Amino acid sequence: MLADGEVVGDGSWNLTIYVTDLNERRTMVVKGDMHIGGVMLKLTESFEYKKDWSDHALWWPTRNKWLSRPKHTLDQYGVHADAALHFTPMHKPLRIQLPDLRYIHCKIDFSIDTFSAVVQLCKSLGIRHPEELSLCYPLEPSHLKQNYQNLKEAKRIKSSQPPDTNTFIAATRGSSNSLDRSNGPCPATPPPPRSLSATPVASQQNGTLRRYGDTALPSKYSTQSDGSSDGGYCSTPPRAASLDALDSLGNLSLADSPMEPDSQSRESLLTPKSLMERARMNVGWLDSSLSIMEQYVREADTLQLRFKFYSFFDLTARAQDATRLNQLYQQARWQILNQEVQCTEEEMLLFAALQLQIELQTLAGGSAEAEGAGDTSTGPDDDIDAALSELQAQLEGAPAPRPDITQVPELTGYLKYLRPKRFTLKAYKRGWVSCRDGVLRIHSSREAAARGEPPSYAVELRGAEVTPDAHPATGRYSIKLEIPTEDAMHEMWLKCENEEQFAAWVAACRLGARGRSLADAAFAAEAGAVRALLALQRPQPAAALPLHQLPHLHHLQPDNYLAPRFLKKLKGKFTQRVLESHANVKELPLLEAKLQYIKTWQNLRDYGQTMFVVRFMGHKRDEIISIANNRIMRLDPNTGDHIKTWRFSTMKAWNVNWEIKHMMVQFEEGNIIFSVQSADCKVVHEFIGGYIFLSMRSKDANQTLDEELFHKLTGGWT
Template sequence: MLADGELVGDGSWNLTIYVSDMNMSRTMVAKGDMHIGGVMLKLTESFEFKKDWSDHALWWPQRNKWLSRPKHTLDQYGVHADAVLHFTPMHKPLRVQLPDLRYVDCRIDFSINTFSAVVQLCKSLGIRHPEELSLCIPLEPSHLKQNYQSLKEVKRRGNMSPATNNFIGMTRGSSNSLDKSNGGCPATPPPPRSLSATPVASQQNGTLRRYGGHIYSTQSDGSSDGGYCGTPPRAASLDALDSLADLSLADSPIDPGPQSRESLLTPKSLMERARMNVGWLDSSLSIMEQGIREWDTLQLRFKLYSFYELSARPADAARLNQLYQQARWQLLHQELMCTEEEMMLFAALQLQIELQTLAGGSTESVDGARAPSPTAAAAEDEIDAALSELQAQLEGGPPPSGDITSVPELAGYLKYLRPKRFTLKAYKRGWVSCRDGVLRIHSSREAAAAGDAPSVVVELRWAEVTPDAHPAQRKYAIKLEVPSEDAMHEMWLRCENEDQFADWVAACRLGSRGRSLADSSFTTEAASVKALLALQKPQVGVATVQNLPHHIQPENYVAPRFIKKLKGKLTQRVLESHANVKDLPLLEAKLQYIRAWQALPDYGQSLFVVRFMGHKKDSLISVTNNRLMRLDPNTGDHIKTWRYSTMKAWNVNWEIKHMMVQFEEGNIIFSVQSADCKVVHEFIGGYIFLSMRSKDANQTLDEELFHKLTGGWT
């Protein structure tokens, strides 16, 4: 029997390939020993016209994977006669929401792993250190109401809305839905959006439907309007997606618009905040393998809070601005909590940034000279960082006693409190000393000098140090959570003034890291605390900013919980705080905003709802750049801390989806309820990877090492 000039019956079969560019299927005779490259060559030679097909590859929808190795055979991939392959472009249009909430349409390689795709995207956007960022799926408010594992159980029972069902499929890497009546070809998607349009979803004229990552509306007459503003893009517009050189990320619009704001969620509890981490894509899989299709929307966000050499240099302007924008929207939507004084400082810095942006401050360096080229500026960054580090080491100075052989000690009268359940305890006054990372409390200075045994001894190593300052009320307290075998014991210190407060915060932080007061960073740490306090003290009665470019809208400057409290006073309060930062240049103001953000107690904590083995109730796990913490879901109190420095291994049982982390003090085993366990595994591996970065100016990104640390055993 002959078919297309070849004999059928010698182990060959008819292979169906859908060609997406032509919207048609082709059938060709294939054998199991045919190479993937030979299959594509034979397919393209059968076309009546010539075209550059170098960007095309074979996609296998049923198995949800790319046949990306041209030297592999069909047998090696397991392709048989019942398979329907797609011959489709690897680079596809994707809408990406940047950290500053702007949308950009670009071509992304859907065939490579997500980590590599992010690296390529950041290179096009001019964002340095792409290993700190990743892509995530936009969430809806309903996703914060239930855990990911609970949603999967609802899906298994078949009682789920189409939108939520699609979201679960995307986060698990489902294959594209196929239209069975069309020979296995993909169902017709809604029309693509305009290049300049912002997604719009409305229920006024019909019902909402979802295709891939899209939400689009169906009119009452059954027709689809695409759900987006504007008209579908032209082919010429699609060609322009390859170039992002004209897009400047160093500055952002002051107001991104209500539709962009609506894409952000405001968690109402720690549990809801933990469920926001469900949308991260798997860095080891391609975008296509995770259910993302052409013209879907993804969010580009800073994922790992371990930032390499942030500096107010023009070479880092785009990265600095996008990080500032992400911090800003986190604060305004209450992903992180802060005090009223801190909120006023953030609002004042934001106002200064906006004033400097309108004045064109981004085009010049601090001294007004023309900005150097990115390459030269990057080299200067590395040199300046090395010199600053060397200077800090040389200027560490002798201990307070002036004797370089003595062990430095910080001591003074403080008030202290050790809270206990069901009892009301007041602060006591005592002579508190800190030496070699150990806190000792005596009843008086004389008792300490006489060598009496201290009434309280606290080992600061691995303690959680949380400053709690209210400069306007002259209240300066330090919360210490000290680890023990079973839990974290809480203790409070209250200082008399900001100088004492800064010294003790610095001493406690050094002690928690296992360092003594002889460390050269003590002076720098105390100075940074004082500087932050100085910025939080409003200058009452100072002259206000003349000719404000716009009226201060409360929702654009402060979190919702402060709006009602500061009603009628917000503008004046912001202007009083602005007097402290009115002389800061643009990049320095953004850097100061980021530093204040990093000083918040909850900064850098990525939360997950977990269930420990042997427990029936859910708990919270916080993953940070140097430790894991178990938190109380209701209060957020630290129950237990595990440091990466004592971690021996971390792995996942992929069959039962349990994660085990091995520490020197013991192992912990838990299942992740609010996301897939791979997300937590990747966070831990990602932080370990970032901690291994060198200060070599010519360092290259070791993608192989990243995947070894984050990929797990799949």
């Protein structure tokens, strides 16, 4: 006799499977040693309705996982008679917000890991180097008010239609709630986008470290054996459908964007008012090692596609990279306008001028497609020409060879310097400053240095934070140095007399901070880039175009070009000031203007810093760490000053104790241990591993994306 949930004599039992396409449950007799592929075959053979079921797979809602390995048995997956499985499509509709704030509706493979899904999506969108992007949940203003380690259950959307089994509530990874909802029919049209709410998490108490899952550094970084586990999701073989993820993007150009997004998109932007709020904005990143479905994203939900890692490979103003350049420009633009990164008044006006030039070029028909229309070849010859041009530029920008190649280059000059001390007011002093082999030395005079007297002050620049502070309009050129010591960062200021001196010293300090000397060929290029940026910030009133020569933009609205903190000061004179700055960039073609905007963004102090609220072991208050492409920084939550910097070049391994959610990062100078308060610790783990992965890319044009290595570095022990 057969009874639901009871095992019969031959070891077989009844398994209930809900078929989402047919909106009905099927009960079939199975055995524990039956393979998943055999279960699906037996199930489809019982259907009266014949169609191609190759895009379907078994989903286990209560366990929140796909049964994706066809050769595994029910026993291996732990499936028993009480399991309620779903037979559902792997490709499901999703609403994606692009970096330019536009929404697209597409079909995404919900069964493969998020990293692979992003690779497929970017391939369909024409965005090169998809490893730099990822998906994240859209956030609400309430998410910036307090720490959330996970985004909890989403609010239910009130609808007169019965809920769809495929349309689940959005929740966070790790929730134990069953997802076996009611089995209503699929709605004819997708529901509106869902907003995620969250539940604050109590601060964790520092405890004794137990077991860590080590992630060791590969090749030149590695000093330990690899202890990472299979963090990636083992997917089913790719199908033809996965290569065409988008439904209705045939006529959509992503190389150009509307000048202004719609009101809904603009209102969805969040403006952080403090460093703490900015750090809380990184709670929404999806786990790259898990599938979208496993992270409680459901059919017709909304996700955001964003550039996640600020390590951009091979950025050039070529037509084949127009889509990537435009989307990156748009993300940079909204970061600046929403004050996610800070800039000076001169830099803000330069950004506004570049944005104006981009809009004028777009309206004049200078789209990326038009630029590339005259040159449709993108074969090996173009790559060779580009490489030769790049080599020529490097050779022309390199310093002239010195007669004595054994001479160690040195930069010297009279500068004003300041070493701020707490509770005391100190004025700038003038001294003879020299930089050689990454060491900064200060003497009272040039003669004292020539006599070989010991310097009054000497510091090693390696590991320092260099922050240029230039104001060409007022002739003020300063450099802020934060010098690492054993326990903290000591601050020092250098004041230069002119742009030429400023550019040379900024380049010298930056090279010294990276452990490189002035003999490096990059010195001339670094100094030249600083001079070029300063030249663009210098207004040219005589060369400014009259407003009537801008037929498409009769009324420049300051709100569309300026961050909120500049509106009050520049609102009355905005038009004239931005036209004066525009005179420096009015000859730039469209792609060159976008590339210059990105380069200027990359020179900002806060560029590329992904922040998190953490609590270091042994401390009782929340602090902020920032992860960049080559270092981890400990920041003051109130001022943003650097308390301590750890370079990836001195890192041995980064580990996670998954039981108590603590991270330990091992450096040559010691270990740091902390718990993450504003996100899951897996997010921080993934940022570190991701940057290590990106640093290992080569300039080989035929290089393939090593997804296995990415998961090895970012997956951890989950």
